[in-house]
Amino acid sequence: MSNKHEIEEDLYRAQSRLDDLCKQEGQENTGTQTITIQPKYGEEMQSLREECSQLRIILEAMEASED
Known part of the structure; x- marks a missing residue:
């Protein structure tokens, strides 16, 4: 046991890896200030x-249990 x-x-x-993947999937479009989500890492993100x-x-x- 750990x-x-x-x-x-x-x-x-x-959590750090999940945060990184979330940032990579959300790409800001500077022209309209919207964020486009591209689901490239869906399975890995769900697993994380x-x-x-x-x-x-x-x-x-x-x-x-410590209490």
């Missing part, structure tokens, strides 16, 4: 969202 610090690092890594959610649940459970 320790809390390792889980926090994994969460940070996954699920991973982040699971890691947050684990961290919450660890924190609850």
